Amino acid sequence: MLPRVLRLVRFELAKLFRQKLPYVVLFPIVGAIFLVMLNAMDVHGEAPSNPMIRNGFEYLTTSCLWALRLVSVFAVVIASLSLSSEASHGTWRMMLVRPVTRTDVFVAKVLVIATVVLALFALTALASWGALHLSHGFWREGHYMSPLTEGKYTLMGEEVVSDPLRTKDILARDFRLALALSLLPLLASGCFGLLISSMFDNTGAAVGLAMFFAIFLYGFASVDRRAGRYVFSHSLEYGLSVAKHRAEGYSDKKWEREEIQRAWQVPLLSGLAFLGVAYVVFVKRDILT
Amino acid sequence: MTAETILRTEDLTKHFGEIRAVDGLALEVFRGDIYGLLGLNGAGKTTTIRMLMRLIAPTRGRILAFGEDIRAHQLDVLNRIGAMVEVPAFYPYLTGRKNLELLYGLSGGRDKARVAECLGIVGLAERGQHKVRTYSQGMRQRLGLAQALLTKPELVVLDEPTNGLDPQGIHDIRALIQRLNRDSGVTFVISSHLLYEIELTCNRVGIVHEGKLRVQDRVATLLASAKSVARVKAEPAETVRRVLADRKIEILSTDDGTCHIRCAPDDIADLAAALHDAHCRIHELAPGRVTLEDFFMAETGGNGGNTHAA
Numbered sequence: 249m250l251p252r253v254l255r256l257v258r259f260e261l262a263k264l265f266r267q268k269l270p271y272v273v274l275f276p277i278v279g280a281i282f283l284v285m286l287n288a289m290d291v292h293g294e295a296p297s298n299p300m301i302r303n304g305f306e307y308l309t310t311s312c313l314w315a316l317r318l319v320s321v322f323a324v325v326i327a328s329l330s331l332s333s334e335a336s337h338g339t340w341r342m343m344l345v346r347p348v349t350r351t352d353v354f355v356a357k358v359l360v361i362a363t364v365v366l367a368l369f370a371l372t373a374l375a376s377w378g379a380l381h382l383s384h385g386f387w388r389e390g391h392y393m394s395p396l397t398e399g400k401y402t403l404m405g406e407e408v409v410s411d412p413l414r415t416k417d418i419l420a421r422d423f424r425l426a427l428a429l430s431l432l433p434l435l436a437s438g439c440f441g442l443l444i445s446s447m448f449d450n451t452g453a454a455v456g457l458a459m460f461f462a463i464f465l466y467g468f469a470s471v472d473r474r475a476g477r478y479v480f481s482h483s484l485e486y487g488l489s490v491a492k493h494r495a496e497g498y499s500d501k502k503w504e505r506e507e508i509q510r511a512w513q514v515p516l517l518s519g520l521a522f523l524g525v526a527y528v529v530f531v532k533r534d535i536l537t
Numbered sequence: 538m539t540a541e542t543i544l545r546t547e548d549l550t551k552h553f554g555e556i557r558a559v560d561g562l563a564l565e566v567f568r569g570d571i572y573g574l575l576g577l578n579g580a581g582k583t584t585t586i587r588m589l590m591r592l593i594a595p596t597r598g599r600i601l602a603f604g605e606d607i608r609a610h611q612l613d614v615l616n617r618i619g620a621m622v623e624v625p626a627f628y629p630y631l632t633g634r635k636n637l638e639l640l641y642g643l644s645g646g647r648d649k650a651r652v653a654e655c656l657g658i659v660g661l662a663e664r665g666q667h668k669v670r671t672y673s674q675g676m677r678q679r680l681g682l683a684q685a686l687l688t689k690p691e692l693v694v695l696d697e698p699t700n701g702l703d704p705q706g707i708h709d710i711r712a713l714i715q716r717l718n719r720d721s722g723v724t725f726v727i728s729s730h731l732l733y734e735i736e737l738t739c740n741r742v743g744i745v746h747e748g749k750l751r752v753q754d755r756v757a758t759l760l761a762s763a764k765s766v767a768r769v770k771a772e773p774a775e776t777v778r779r780v781l782a783d784r785k786i787e788i789l790s791t792d793d794g795t796c797h798i799r800c801a802p803d804d805i806a807d808l809a810a811a812l813h814d815a816h817c818r819i820h821e822l823a824p825g826r827v828t829l830e831d832f833f834m835a836e837t838g839g840n841g842g843n844t845h846a847a
Contacts, residue, residue, distance in 0.1 A: 255642055259642060337629075341626060342625065534592070
């Protein structure tokens with residue numbers, strides 16, 4: 249099976265990189281990151297050591313959050329296109345008459361979607377980190393962090409640290425945890441798109457419905473925060489918003505073990521459920537287009 | 538010596554809800570055949586081909602290819618089959634050559650020379666570097682045929698292979714199929730509406746009507762089994778009808794004073810004499826031949842009287 253799947257992955261990637269969509273996607277993601285950073289520079293002037301300026305980590309988490317929201321949108325779009333576009337173009341008739349099984353095809357599609365999501369995720373992290381240093385200075389400890397009060401850094405609203413290097417380490421650790429927690433919701437978004445894609449032969453219907461449900465669930469999670477915690481994409485916001493608030497130093501928002509567990513369990517279980525249903529639908533359905 | 542069965546369906550059935558698209562089909566294709574699958578629109582030809590290629594699952598029955606159940610040995614079987622199902626669809630943003638390279642890659646093929654060879658075989662060597670979105674329907678059809686031949690398959694299944702081709706293209710594809718069959722021993726299963734093409738190209742046919750197999754035999758055997766036909770134009774018409782009735786000759790159809798009749802070539806001279814004796818003025822009395830189209834129409838309940846003068 250592995251050689252067939254690898255051949256299919258190569259096939260899918262070759263197709264993907266010959267389309268415009270992956271390149272178009274890069275502009276808004278990187279653009280969002282730099283816009284947030286530029287905004288930080290423009291609004292607050294050129295003196296990052298000013299105590300009134302929120303520190304660079306806050307901007308880092310904010311820009312990442314915006315960029316990853318876009319990545320989640322593109323994950324849904326790309327995934328919802330993956331099966332439906334083959335049906336829509338009629339290319340299943342060329343692909344599935346080759347010596348490959350539908351399981352091979354499905355696994356390859358999942359791997360390619362995961363690769364794309366991971367690549368966009370890595371790009372977001374790198375671009376955010378790069379933008380942080382562009383806007384707040386390169387590796388000069390303390391420069392891109394500003395004390396709220398003279399010589400003191402407040403984290404979590406209660407922990408006061410006077411050592412800027414230690415503060416930086418703590419915030420960097422927060423940022424890494426936040427990023428890690430946002431990866432699974434992105435992958436779950438891809439799985440959700442794949443599920444919708446498996447049900448439709450029309451790309452417009454698949455993308456439209458996937459986006460509609462994704463936005464609806466996002467809105468639902470914002471309105472009903474209690475139930476919203478069980479929405480697969482919700483935890484994309486959780487980690488980065490906690491890290492942002494901790495970096496801000498004003499809020500008493502803390503990391504909570506239960507929330508962290510939910511933040512990876514919900515998207516993991518949702519993603520697996522989406523994949524399972526999508527697989528059964530894809531394998532069982534008749535290819536009539 | 539008994540010919541080896543390369544493809545056989547047993548009780549092959551497909552229901553779409555209440556609709557019985559294919560009903561208990563029992564096809565048998567021998568190695569070396571060019572097998573024509575004939576049927577009206579909606580007769581179940583494409584559904585049958587889709588089941589052969591595992592694009593849709595049969596409701597009942599099984600398919601044996603190379604003696605093996607296609608469900609249990611899907612990969613082995615598909616390795617030995619090339620197919621073009623309905624109108625070929627390619628990735629429009631890729632060139633014809635790249636499309637073939639990618640599809641060939643799925644079968645484990647990497648030889649770019651083979652891709653170039655297949656493009657040459659179907660007459661697309663010059664256009665291989667252009668994107669498929671710039672291709673005409675006929676060119677896509679040729680590209681579809683090229684992709685079916687990439688792996689040098691033993692069995693090629695083609696659904697309406699001459700769709701959208703100009704007369705030269707139809708001739709070329711027919712010649713190609715016959716050459717591959719003759720020189721390389723490739724077995725073909727072809728579904729088509731173009732009965733004349735099937736008659737010219739295929740050695741065996743199966744006629745499918747309303748999901749059921751009506752007839753399956755060698756083309757020559759089917760045509761030989763039908764009575765010969767002739768065309769007679771004479772007057773007065775009443776006398777002509779009486780003479781034909783007296784001689785128990787069936788009138789298949791009448792067209793602008795010309796009667797298409799069932800009449801063996803050996804009986805033409807006797808009929809001419811009888812018409813002369815009845816004082817008929819004979820304008821035309823020509824032997825004809827039964828075509829596959831006549832046979833098809835008769836089997837599917839269509840207008841079975843169209844004959845072609847020899």
